[in-house]
Amino acid sequence: MAKTIEEINEKIKKGTAVVVTAEEIIGIARDKGIKKAAQEVDVVTTGTFGPMCSSGAFLNIGHAKPRIKLGGGRTYLNDVPAYAGLAAVDIFIGANALPDDDPRNKVHPGEFNYGGGHVIEELVAGKDIRLVATAYGTDCYPRKRLETWINIKDINEAILFNIRNAYQNYNVAANTSDKTIYTYMGVLRANLGNINYATAGQLSPLLNDPYYKTIGIGTKILLGGGIGFVAWHGTQHNPNVLRTEKGVPKRGAGALAVIGDLKQMSPRWLLGTSMLGYGCTLTVGIGVPIPILSEEILGYTTVTDEEILAAIVDYSNAYPNLKADILGEVSYAQLKSGKVKLKGKEVPTASLSSYPRAVEIANVLKEWIKSGKFLLTKPVAPLPGVESGITIKPLKERPLE
Amino acid sequence: MAVSRRIVLHFPKRIVERAIVCRLAKDYDLEFNILKAFVTPEEEGLLVLELSGEQKEYDKGIKYLTETGVRIESLSQNFIRNEERCTHCGACVTICPSGAFEVDPKTRLVNFLNEKCVACGLCIKACPPRAMEVHF
Numbered sequence: 001m002a003k004t005i006e007e008i009n010e011k012i013k014k015g016t017a018v019v020v021t022a023e024e025i026i027g028i029a030r031d032k033g034i035k036k037a038a039q040e041v042d043v044v045t046t047g048t049f050g051p052m053c054s055s056g057a058f059l060n061i062g063h064a065k066p067r068i069k070l071g072g073g074r075t076y077l078n079d080v081p082a083y084a085g086l087a088a089v090d091i092f093i094g095a096n097a098l099p100d101d102d103p104r105n106k107v108h109p110g111e112f113n114y115g116g117g118h119v120i121e122e123l124v125a126g127k128d129i130r131l132v133a134t135a136y137g138t139d140c141y142p143r144k145r146l147e148t149w150i151n152i153k154d155i156n157e158a159i160l161f162n163i164r165n166a167y168q169n170y171n172v173a174a175n176t177s178d179k180t181i182y183t184y185m186g187v188l189r190a191n192l193g194n195i196n197y198a199t200a201g202q203l204s205p206l207l208n209d210p211y212y213k214t215i216g217i218g219t220k221i222l223l224g225g226g227i228g229f230v231a232w233h234g235t236q237h238n239p240n241v242l243r244t245e246k247g248v249p250k251r252g253a254g255a256l257a258v259i260g261d262l263k264q265m266s267p268r269w270l271l272g273t274s275m276l277g278y279g280c281t282l283t284v285g286i287g288v289p290i291p292i293l294s295e296e297i298l299g300y301t302t303v304t305d306e307e308i309l310a311a312i313v314d315y316s317n318a319y320p321n322l323k324a325d326i327l328g329e330v331s332y333a334q335l336k337s338g339k340v341k342l343k344g345k346e347v348p349t350a351s352l353s354s355y356p357r358a359v360e361i362a363n364v365l366k367e368w369i370k371s372g373k374f375l376l377t378k379p380v381a382p383l384p385g386v387e388s389g390i391t392i393k394p395l396k397e398r399p400l401e
Numbered sequence: 402m403a404v405s406r407r408i409v410l411h412f413p414k415r416i417v418e419r420a421i422v423c424r425l426a427k428d429y430d431l432e433f434n435i436l437k438a439f440v441t442p443e444e445e446g447l448l449v450l451e452l453s454g455e456q457k458e459y460d461k462g463i464k465y466l467t468e469t470g471v472r473i474e475s476l477s478q479n480f481i482r483n484e485e486r487c488t489h490c491g492a493c494v495t496i497c498p499s500g501a502f503e504v505d506p507k508t509r510l511v512n513f514l515n516e517k518c519v520a521c522g523l524c525i526k527a528c529p530p531r532a533m534e535v536h537f
Contacts, residue, residue, distance in 0.1 A: 049488065051529060111526055186492050187527045194495035271488065273529045283488060283530065338494075338504065350495040352529065354488040355509035 005378045008042045008291050012375055017042040019369045021362035022203045022290075022301055029302040038298040043369055043376065044290045046205040046301075047222075047361030050198055050353030051273050052284040053184065054164035054235065056094040057120050057262050060156040061131065063089055068143035073135035077119045077150075084133070088141060093119050095282035108277060109182040115280025118272030120160075123152050124224070125267040158262035160224055160270070164234035166286050168206030168254040169310055172197045172335065174327055174342070177316035182277020185352065188315055192347050195312060195340060200358035201305045201332035205288035206254050208301045210247040211386065212239070214290050216379025221258065222287035222365045225269035227374070228260025230288075233383045238392040247300070250309045250329065254383060258286065269361070285357065287365035291376050305332035312342065322394060405453035407436070407476035407516065409537060412446030416470050422448065429462040430454055437520045447537055449476060449520045477515040479536050487511070487532035496527040 011017035018041050020028060025044050029037040059082075061070075067088065075084040075091050079099040083092040097116035104110050123129055128149040137144045152158050173185030174195045181188050186196045201207065209215045219230040234255025241251040269285030292298045311326040318325045327342060334340050335349045368374035384390050412421070417440065425431040431454035438448045452459065466473060489511045493502045501517040502524070504510070524533045 050490070109526075113531070186529070187496055189495070196492070196495075271486070271530050274526075274531055275529060276526045281529075336506075336509075338506075348495045350493075351491040354490040356489045359509075 002294050003042070003292065005291050005293070005376050009375045011042055012369055012372055015370070015372055017369060019043045019045060019366045021359070021366055022046045022208050023359060023362065025298070025301050026202065026304055029298065034295050034299050034302070038292055038295040041292050041298065044208065044292060044298070044301040045287055045362040045365040045369070046203055046208050046290060047285070047287040047358040047365065048166055048200040048204050048353060049269070049285045049357035049361060050200070050283060051184070051275070051281045052162060052165045053096055053281045055120075055160070055162035055282045055284055056092055056116065057123070058090060058092050058157070058159045058161055059150075061089050061091065061150055062154070062156050064143060064146055064148075066143050067141045068133065068135050068146050069138055069141035070133050070135060070146075073133055075131065075133040077129050077131055078114070078122070079130075079132075080114070080116050080119050095120065096279050098280060105277060110277055112274045112276070112278065112280045115272070115274075117280050117282035120262075120282055121267050121270055121272040123158065124262060124265050124270050126152060152263055159259060160228070160262045160265065161231070161257075161259045162284065163257050164236060164255045165258050165284055166205050166234070166256045166288070167199065167252055168204070168210070169249045169308065170198045170252045171313040171319070172310045172330055173315045173319070174312050174347070175316045176314050176327070181316050182275075183315045183319075184275050184278045184281070185315060186350065187276055192342055192345055194348050194350055195335075195342070196350050196352055197310065197332070197335045198352045199310075199332075200353055200355055201308050201336070202303055203355070203358045203362055205286065206256070207248060207303055207308055209288075209290055209297070210243070210249060210300055210303075212254060212383040213297055213300070214293065214379075215256070215288055216382045218377055218380035219288065220374070220377040221289070222285070222361060222368070223258050223260040224262070224265035224285060226260055226262075226264030226266070228258050229377075230256050230379070230383075231259040232257040236392050237384060237390065239384060239386050239388065240391050244307060244309060246303065246307060248303055248308055251311055256286075256383075285361050287361040289365060289369060289374070289376055305336060308332045310335075402456045403453065404456050404459050405451060406459075407449070407451050407518070407520075409474045409476055409479050409520075410446075410448040410450060410466065411472040411474070412448070413470055413472075414444045417444065417446040419469075421466070421469055421471065422450070424465065425452065425462045429458040429465070431458060431462050441537070476518060476520060480515065480518050480520060481534050481536065482513045483532045483534055486530045488530055490529065493524045493528055493533070496523050498523065
């Protein structure tokens with residue numbers, strides 16, 4: 001029954017493609033069986049919406065008159081430093097960047113109310129952003145100072161380029177110490193007061209394509225409410241982790257580097273975010289379509305929260321000290337029940353990733369495909385799989401003599 | 402009929418030194434549980450109370466407070482969720498000590514149960530998109 005992406009695209013153009021979400025496919029496959037479901041369904045849409053720290057945007061602001069070379073100088077957007085190590089007017093704003101005068105964690109836990117993620121959100125929302133830059137001046141770029149408002153609609157390019165997003169599974173965070181800790185996994189109360197998790201589980205893109213059989217470099221996706229592409233495998237892409245019998249990674253595994261035109265995106269799907277005591281970041285919405293090319297691929301998309309296991313990691317000790325120990329394994333179904341039994345204690349659970357918004361993304365993408373406005377792409381190269389032998393390496397520290 | 406409500410009392414500068422709240426118990430047989438109390442930078446007194454008693458006496462007590470010059474608001478008017486910013490992630494659920502946030506098991510939407518809020522303010526900074534707002 002194998003189908004091709006070309007055949008599926010023909011159906012999308014005719015408006016006859018059958019598109020369902022990764023949540024809906026579970027019931028469909030249960031009722032009809034994998035074989036029949038694979039014949040009937042053409043595309044399964046996935047979604048995720050959570051804080052994704054390795055995110056940022058390249059902006060080309062256009063040349064001032066007289067010209068200024070920002071490269072090698074210093075540039076600020078709403079007081080948040082933007083990277084200016086490129087050419088004259090290309091800058092990069094990273095989601096974690098903070099104003100120089102932000103007190104950080106001087107009074108712990110720091111609030112981190114405004115940073116790079118918030119600049120990106122305001123830029124996307126069409127708000128004017130204050131650009132202040134200093135440069136050293138050259139014969140061809142004589143100006144040494146620039147202070148101006150910029151707006152996304154006026155600048156040449158605004159490109160979201162996130163180097164590691166949409167993690168395939170992730171740690172579940174706990175705190176066994178006797179004091180509250182403030183982490184990128186949220187506020188973790190003492191003595192296993194709560195545990196936090198961070199993926200959309202059964203709706204999450206790479207958990208529905210565990211061996212990267214359809215998602216690859218060049219895959220067209222929904223990014224920040226607009227259209228984007230998978231640019232590369234995400235940094236720290238780590239396919240060789242423990243997996244269940246069905247191939248679902250039991251630890252943080254693959255990841256995606258994604259790129260897209262920020263000008264098409266929406267602040268509803270790119271939200272400046274503050275993690276108390278940790279820093280600023282950007283909450284990103286991503287939806288990835290999975291073409292049902294075979295029964296095997298459909299089988300992967302039927303993964304349920306019961307079948308996805310994650311490791312509970314102690315963020316008061318194992319995580320900061322880069323120790324591999326875990327406190328246990330837990331399924332997303334258990335996590336979503338609101339309580340998990342751990343070390344003889346019933347520990348309440350909370351999510352950092354929004355499941356209702358992930359559902360919404362999967363549905364938006366489904367509608368785009370059904371209406372014919374979003375065709376599927378064939379990857380131009382695969383993501384490194386298990387056979388690549390790639391594993392994540394710690395830093396090899398060599399002290400400076 | 403017995404009632405129990407969470408209210409915010411604003412005491413203007415001129416009456417902050419008067420004994421007022423104790424009269425609710427003495428004269429109107431009302432019970433109160435102080436959830437929060439402080440003096441604002443403008444030297445206005447602010448008190449968040451859970452006030453309970455018989456409806457008739459409760460109404461009289463509120464009338465007494467109003468006549469004394471105390472401005473009264475319901476707590477639900479002061480602690481609000483900015484629906485534009487809330488993503489329904491659920492990070493607040495385990496932070497709130499009074500269980501004012503509940504996840505709907507079907508939709509996974511987070512409901513803010515205003516009546517359970519004790520105005521501690523822990524959710525304000527723990528909310529990643531900063532959707533919780535306090536307007537005392």
